Amino acid sequence: MSLEIMGKNAKNASRFLRNVSTDLKNNALKLIAEELVKNSDLILEKNKIDVENAVKNGTSVSMIDRLTLDKDRIIKIAEGVKKVMDLPDPIGKVDGMVKRENGLVIGKKRVPLGVIGIIYESRPNVTVDTAVLCIKSSNAVILRGGSDAINSNVAIANVMKNALKKAGFPKGTLEIIEDTSREVAKKLMTMNEYVDVLIPRGGASLIKTVVNTATVPVIETGLGNCHAYVDETCDFDMAIDIIINAKTSRPSVCNALETVLINKNIDELFYQKLEKALTDKKVEIRGCDLTCKKFKTATKATEDDYKYEFLDKIIAVKIVDDIDCAINHIEKYSTHHSEVIITDNYNNATKFLNEVDSAAVYVNASTRFTDGYEFGFGAEIGISTQKMHARGPMGLDELTSYKYIIYGDGQIRV
Numbered sequence: 001m002s003l004e005i006m007g008k009n010a011k012n013a014s015r016f017l018r019n020v021s022t023d024l025k026n027n028a029l030k031l032i033a034e035e036l037v038k039n040s041d042l043i044l045e046k047n048k049i050d051v052e053n054a055v056k057n058g059t060s061v062s063m064i065d066r067l068t069l070d071k072d073r074i075i076k077i078a079e080g081v082k083k084v085m086d087l088p089d090p091i092g093k094v095d096g097m098v099k100r101e102n103g104l105v106i107g108k109k110r111v112p113l114g115v116i117g118i119i120y121e122s123r124p125n126v127t128v129d130t131a132v133l134c135i136k137s138s139n140a141v142i143l144r145g146g147s148d149a150i151n152s153n154v155a156i157a158n159v160m161k162n163a164l165k166k167a168g169f170p171k172g173t174l175e176i177i178e179d180t181s182r183e184v185a186k187k188l189m190t191m192n193e194y195v196d197v198l199i200p201r202g203g204a205s206l207i208k209t210v211v212n213t214a215t216v217p218v219i220e221t222g223l224g225n226c227h228a229y230v231d232e233t234c235d236f237d238m239a240i241d242i243i244i245n246a247k248t249s250r251p252s253v254c255n256a257l258e259t260v261l262i263n264k265n266i267d268e269l270f271y272q273k274l275e276k277a278l279t280d281k282k283v284e285i286r287g288c289d290l291t292c293k294k295f296k297t298a299t300k301a302t303e304d305d306y307k308y309e310f311l312d313k314i315i316a317v318k319i320v321d322d323i324d325c326a327i328n329h330i331e332k333y334s335t336h337h338s339e340v341i342i343t344d345n346y347n348n349a350t351k352f353l354n355e356v357d358s359a360a361v362y363v364n365a366s367t368r369f370t371d372g373y374e375f376g377f378g379a380e381i382g383i384s385t386q387k388m389h390a391r392g393p394m395g396l397d398e399l400t401s402y403k404y405i406i407y408g409d410g411q412i413r414v
Helices: 003-018 022-038 040-056 061-067 071-086 125-136 147-166 182-188 204-213 236-248 268-280 289-294 303-307 323-333 346-355
Strands: 094-099 105-112 115-120 140-144 174-176 197-201 226-230 257-263 284-287 314-320 338-342 360-363 400-407
Touching: 003 105, 003 115, 003 140, 003 174, 003 182, 022 040, 022 071, 022 125, 022 147, 040 061, 040 071, 040 147, 061 147, 071 125, 115 125, 115 182, 125 140, 125 147, 125 174, 125 197, 140 182, 147 174, 197 204, 226 236, 226 323, 236 257, 236 268, 236 338, 257 268, 257 323, 268 284, 268 289, 284 289, 289 314, 303 314, 303 323, 314 323, 323 338, 323 346, 338 346, 346 360
Parallel strands: 115 140, 115 197, 140 174, 226 257, 226 338, 257 314, 284 314, 338 360
Antiparallel strands: 094 105, 105 400
């Protein structure tokens, strides 16, 4: 099927979706969850091809982990679909009906964005997460995954399309682009006639390409050069637990910790505890000159080590003079995703919350909580690192817009 036909089908489906009932949408999601589990053998067969290809291509272990599915993961993905099914439907909500002096009654009604294009990499679960969020928020969706997961993505999408057909949804509600060429991706980025918004999910190169190429409006997501600042007064054990969790629980995801900034006045015992904890977890330490003196296993960091995501068991460390230096470093290198201060000082915690300009700013908690499920959204379509329209984990509400509805009884403007 050509991209043009996909676009037309999606645009036509979006008209149906504007007025579809919550019950019909929930029934479709229920069928999707059931069909994913029922067809898990087929999905795993196709996923095996992608994993084998990734191994042959020398893909990193952490990236292969993101690509790999098993029955337990498929069951969890299906459970996630059911959680979205149970969430309140944002469409049709009317906020603040206000009566004007001329008698007009004006309110804001939640409506879908229309047709959403998703361009993403590696993770087959994204195929499901994004599709069900779009459907629940009454948006048609066109998916374009990467070549590394194409067999898995197509199999999953076909299962969902069959479920949607059974539920009475029109063709075009969900489309997947099987051609993974750059030319087709670029065409999708300029299909303003059919696509209302693009959401890229992936690495820096993908997001930069979409932002620089697209004529369709883009919501930037994903890049996570996340920081922890360890203040001179803090609970050392808590600080280490947070750092280890944020760095090692899943190093390849965007909310994983990449840089630790340490106040120079902290007790020497902290360096010993942190180095042991990191080396026990086989984390490579790269740091400034002073860091290399404090940590026996550290190697000298480059400018790029502070600038980019590792998405691996590598961490950058810098020892700073004070909280202002830490905030300045974050301002320079952050991708405005998630940052944390670990401190016992209330004033410093407040200063950090007020001055750090990121989508999620924490006091004494792991950056790994920046996630739609953890924020109570049921799922997410991505973590927005921009400020227009949506910021942070994007759930159902962030996939809607609004229109004004006005009731009158014959008013004319004079």
